[in-house]
Amino acid sequence: MLKVYFFMISKSVIVKVLGVIAIGLVIAAFVYYKKLADAFDNRIDIDPLLRGQKATSAHRVLNLLRLVGPVFLVLLMSFVKQSIRGYVHFEFFELFVFIMGLLFAYIGIGIKNSTEAKKVSCPQRVTAQIISFSKRYRENEDGHTQEVFVPRISYTINGKSIEKDADYEEYNEKKIKVSEFINIYVNPQYPKSFISENKIKFNKSFEFWFTAVGYFMILCGTMLCELAIPLEIVLELFLP
Numbered sequence: 001m002l003k004v005y006f007f008m009i010s011k012s013v014i015v016k017v018l019g020v021i022a023i024g025l026v027i028a029a030f031v032y033y034k035k036l037a038d039a040f041d042n043r044i045d046i047d048p049l050l051r052g053q054k055a056t057s058a059h060r061v062l063n064l065l066r067l068v069g070p071v072f073l074v075l076l077m078s079f080v081k082q083s084i085r086g087y088v089h090f091e092f093f094e095l096f097v098f099i100m101g102l103l104f105a106y107i108g109i110g111i112k113n114s115t116e117a118k119k120v121s122c123p124q125r126v127t128a129q130i131i132s133f134s135k136r137y138r139e140n141e142d143g144h145t146q147e148v149f150v151p152r153i154s155y156t157i158n159g160k161s162i163e164k165d166a167d168y169e170e171y172n173e174k175k176i177k178v179s180e181f182i183n184i185y186v187n188p189q190y191p192k193s194f195i196s197e198n199k200i201k202f203n204k205s206f207e208f209w210f211t212a213v214g215y216f217m218i219l220c221g222t223m224l225c226e227l228a229i230p231l232e233i234v235l236e237l238f239l240p
Contacts, residue, residue: 015083018076025072029065032058040119055120063113070105070218074098077222098221105214111207118195122185128155128196131163133176151176155184157191164192168199 039055130151137145151166166182187193 014079015076018072018079022072022076025065025068029062032061032065036062036116040123052120052123055123059116059120062116066109066113067106070102070109070214073215073218074102074222077219081222094221096221098218101214101217101219101221103214104210104217108207108210108212108214111203111210115195115200115203115207119185119200122187122193122195124157124186124188126155126157126184126186126194127181128153128184130166130176130178130180130182132178134165149176153182153184153196155186155194157186158188160191162191164194166198167194167196168202 036055036058039052039058131154133149133151136148136150138148139145151168152163153166154161154163156162182196182198184194184196
């Protein structure tokens with residue numbers, strides 16, 4: 001049965017064309033990721049203005065590619081479905097799953113693009129020192145008040161010393177070590193505008209899981225019936 005499915009899919013010219021386009025999009029993403037990484041690499045000696053222009057250009061292309069990705073995947077899998085069934089039809093549960101997948105994917109993409117945009121606008125890497133921290137109270141989802149601890153950092157840029165609250169917080173006081181050094185990225189034109197590596201790492205975990213779960217749900221939602229009907233496909237894949 002699996003061979004039959006692959007044969008039916010391989011006969012679709014549209015699926016082949018979309019497959020080639022998908023490969024092209026993936027290659028383009030890798031190329032511009034490399035350009036963005038080079039623009040962020042402080043070991044490469046380059047004029048700061050040119051560094052910012054290259055980073056901005058690469059970010060815009062990557063931003064567009066990420067936004068296109070989920071919708072393109074739905075389009076591709078719809079034509080795969082059409083090549084198997086002979087028509088495109090989504091059951092209610094399939095629609096619900098892949099729409100939720102789109103929602104999750106775009107939340108992850110939104111976090112990624114906003115974090116990356118902030119880093120692009122703050123190209124200069126600076127070492128900051130934690131000089132103190134403050135205790136604050138925040139209401140959680142259950143309506144209870146919770147303690148959070150916000151580090152206060154000090155850094156110097158363009159000969160000017162600046163003190164400011166960090167852009168991240170900790171729930172455990174012991175995780176904040178006064179006098180510890182952290183890396184931040186600063187906008188030279190607006191020295192008080194920055195993003196810390198701690199914030200980037202924190203956002204990265206959210207963007208990864210939202211995007212991964214979203215793409216998985218899109219795949220499941222668009223191909224749910226085709227994956228669920230023939231048990232022999234599963235047996236053919238996993239049994240000798």
